[in-house]
Amino acid sequence: MTRQQLFDKIKEKESFLCVGLDTDVKKIPHHLLQAKDPVFEFNKQIIDATHRYAVAYKPNTAFYEAQGAKGWDSLQKTLEYIPADIFTIADAKRADIGNTSSMYASAFFENMNFDSVTVAPYMGSDSVKPFLAFDNKWVILLAATSNPGGLDFQNLITSDGEKLYERVIRESAKWGDADNLMYVVGATRPEALADIRKIVPHHFLLIPGVGAQGGDLHAVCEYGMNEQCGLLVNSSRGIIYSDSSENFGSSAGIQAQKIQIEMAEILQRL
Template identity: 40%
Template sequence: MAFRERLEQAIARNQSLLCIGLDPDPERFPEGVTRDARGIVAFNRAIVAATSDLVCAYKPNLAFYLAHGAAGIEALAETRQLVPPEIPVILDAKLSDIASTSAAYAQAVFEALGFDAVTVHPYLGSEALEPFFAYADRGVFVLVRTSNPGAVELQDAPVGEAGDPLYLWLADRVREWNERYGNLGIVAGATYPVDLALIRQRCPDLPILAPGVGAQGGDLEEAVRAGISEGNGPLLVTVSRAILYASRGSDFAQAARDVARRLRDRIERVRAEMQEQATGR
């Protein structure tokens, strides 16, 4: 089953656009969880068990596992296996290199580790990303508008004959690439809702992964209104720290569930309001 189909099924099954980032920071682990690679697995196991009926996807960030060396990579592989098979898992790694290196990256992510999707950066052009695109049953989310404050330094630069900001020019390229491959999506930060809305207008049918709600300050309702498509492009609202570290006590998993449920429900309320407005009821 293709990534897009699995994602849409998870959205419908759990009535959720919430994607939880599994970004383990041992310094913030609750009491009783060891601050090492084994603790990462134990922590992630509890979070997944508490939230898997509330999400459309999970998104581990590679850096938090690489920080622990070989044991961290083992913890990442174990984390991948903790997630129920009906829930897609996206590796947030922002990969890309010359084509031969990208082919090795793609093999590692999709075959060795078994992830359903990955984030990549487009700086080397489509030729460097084609080894990822070639995995037709997996998803590839291309960085277009990142959520960090410094994004404007490069991503607002005018390019092309129309002088569009780089992030919109990139959105057009991703849409064009997807016409050939059919398995692409976009990363567009929830911290820039106006830009997110412009990207959605250009790419109504593409999945958008929207990080930045929660600790980074992105407004949930604004992001959902900006990212919901009049076409059929899914939106994945990514939240990590606000859910993972809702409590440092023994109730951390339940606290994470409570926050995840509130966020899921808030997103669903906005979706319902938008649907009512669209149908004129």
């Protein structure tokens, strides 16, 4: 999916909602355990209920890898079930030496056909550039994450006075451009967004942490939105686990719609 196609979808749906499919077989409604593929059946009903309001889906691959081969099968079926005009994110946080990164990129972009994959920047440019070699595919680089341990390293001051995460963004922006490179910035650190926008004013930012993790949508938009929106805001648990009964799909749809309505109001101010 191109940048323009993603912008167009945001306008069409009046939404920049990304639904995280962090599907834990221990947390899905009990009645689904009788299904042939409980994880896929759960995801299918979530997608059916939320696709009107979402412009992206983000399966976290850890929840599928933990199930072994059947988990990868559930993930592939989920990916194929997502409507073709919705942006897909493999939340895999991969990166390694160049030839290994090339294999990771081939797995997610060619074999599975995701639109994007999250990538860890610690090993530098040669570990990231193989992911950037694919047309109309995206790298979503970890920058300022919302987990408490993220502060262990990301806010360290470099020799030129920048925070480490700012240096990562500034340097990595040279490897790609706003058409193939996004950044992960946690919603619980909205104050960082204003500084990040000074470095990458035109890039998309993927914002996890809204909802169950305590991030505030309006604060995120105040500091991080650009003239064309430029945000994908993810909600996972607050949507997919909002109800554990047989009505879980309807509940997920209601929660997604609530967020979309807020987003529509925010977009009207652009």
